[in-house]
Amino acid sequence: MTTHKILLLPGDGIGPEIIAEARKLLACFAEHAGLRFDLWEDHIGGCAYEAYGVPLTRDTLETARAADAILMGAVGGPQWADVPYDKRPEAGLLTLRKELDLFANLRPAIVFDALVDASTLKPEIVKGLDILIVRELTGGVYFGEPRGIETLPDGQRRGFNTQVYTTNEIRRVADVAFTLARKRNGRVCSMEKANVMESGKLWREEVTKRHAESYADIDLSHMYADNGAMQLCRNPGQFDVIVTDNLFGDILSDEAAMLTGSLGMLPSASLGAPGSPGLYEPIHGSAPDIAGKGIANPLATILSLAMLLRYSLDRGDLADRIEQAVQTVLSEGLRTPDIMAEGCTATDTAGMGAAILRALYS
Ligand code: IPM
Numbered sequence: 001m002t003t004h005k006i007l008l009l010p011g012d013g014i015g016p017e018i019i020a021e022a023r024k025l026l027a028c029f030a031e032h033a034g035l036r037f038d039l040w041e042d043h044i045g046g047c048a049y050e051a052y053g054v055p056l057t058r059d060t061l062e063t064a065r066a067a068d069a070i071l072m073g074a075v076g077g078p079q080w081a082d083v084p085y086d087k088r089p090e091a092g093l094l095t096l097r098k099e100l101d102l103f104a105n106l107r108p109a110i111v112f113d114a115l116v117d118a119s120t121l122k123p124e125i126v127k128g129l130d131i132l133i134v135r136e137l138t139g140g141v142y143f144g145e146p147r148g149i150e151t152l153p154d155g156q157r158r159g160f161n162t163q164v165y166t167t168n169e170i171r172r173v174a175d176v177a178f179t180l181a182r183k184r185n186g187r188v189c190s191m192e193k194a195n196v197m198e199s200g201k202l203w204r205e206e207v208t209k210r211h212a213e214s215y216a217d218i219d220l221s222h223m224y225a226d227n228g229a230m231q232l233c234r235n236p237g238q239f240d241v242i243v244t245d246n247l248f249g250d251i252l253s254d255e256a257a258m259l260t261g262s263l264g265m266l267p268s269a270s271l272g273a274p275g276s277p278g279l280y281e282p283i284h285g286s287a288p289d290i291a292g293k294g295i296a297n298p299l300a301t302i303l304s305l306a307m308l309l310r311y312s313l314d315r316g317d318l319a320d321r322i323e324q325a326v327q328t329v330l331s332e333g334l335r336t337p338d339i340m341a342e343g344c345t346a347t348d349t350a351g352m353g354a355a356i357l358r359a360l361y362s
């Protein structure tokens with residue numbers, strides 16, 4: 001039997017609480033689904049900075065490289081606001097993404113029927129919503145050089161970053177979007193700001209070329225990212241797959257998450273070249289305001305584990321079952337505070353995790 005090497009990186013804030021629930025699911029699959037896991041756990045982010053002086057050590061990075069998949073909680077917190085950029089919690093996550101070349105970030109935004117009323121949008125706008133955002137994750141302004149803050153001769157300070165994309169960076173993430181669209185509804189909308197940015201113009205040209213070369217069966221459209229943001233709340237149902245750069249993808253995926261009712265519901269997968277380990281994480285942050293209270297919604301992490309099973313362990317069957325269990329538990333009316341609604345039953349992080357386990361094996 002294959003043993004799957006999984007690295008758990010709980011991180012900061014609510015990270016440890018939500019990863020604990022995923023751990024219970026892994027134990028459950030080891031017991032009931034005949035899977036064998038070699039589980040590792042380490043620090044990333046602020047906790048790594050406290051323990052080792054850096055947000056990601058070389059050792060942790062090498063363990064990640066050797067793993068089949070990585071499941072992360074969240075990084076960051078106000079206590080590290082004044083730490084220099086290269087030592088900040090976020091730098092640990094960015095280094096991990098970059099070093100493992102995890103260029104394609106898949107962020108599905110699905111509205112579960114039971115949560116239609118949790119969205120701030122009208123039910124008729126979000127009912128049945130199923131969008132996949134494919135965010136480029138290792139390029140753009142997040143990594144572009146030069147970057148910095150300098151002091152000008154007149155004493156002013158000047159902060160600068162560089163938005164940069166190469167042909168290949170655009171083409172490979174476009175390939176991922178087109179390929180995934182084939183298994184969905186066959187539509188890709190590419191978003192950039194080609195009207196003001198050269199990198200956006202190149203993005204549009206290269207996506208168009210890739211489409212003509214290999215994906216003529218896919219319906220490709222382009223949108224300026226600002227219009228895309230507006231369309232996402234006006235009529236999100238028009239989208240199937242959205243492909244966009246690192247920064248726009250960061251923003252648009254938070255927006256798409258809110259369409260589903262809560263940031264606490266959205267999982268993500270960051271994938272690189274075939275054979276390299278995938279990184280799975282909820283898209284919400286470390287939520288320092290509720291950390292340690294045991295009330296965080298573990299569903300985004302549990303759904304990230306489903307993506308891990310699907311994309312890294314080739315166990316789409318188990319992923320389907322987790323997604324089905326989430327559906328069941330939500331339709332029974334169980335709710336963490338972030339998605340609480342009238343007439344529903346309040347629960348906490350552990351209560352939600354236990355309910356998912358029961359729905360899986362009862
Ligand atoms: C995300 C987060 C990260 C990002 C932070 C924590 C560095 O917001 O994954 O969306 O900006 O990519």
Ligand code: MG
Binds near residue numbers: 250251254283
């Ligand atoms: Mg973000």
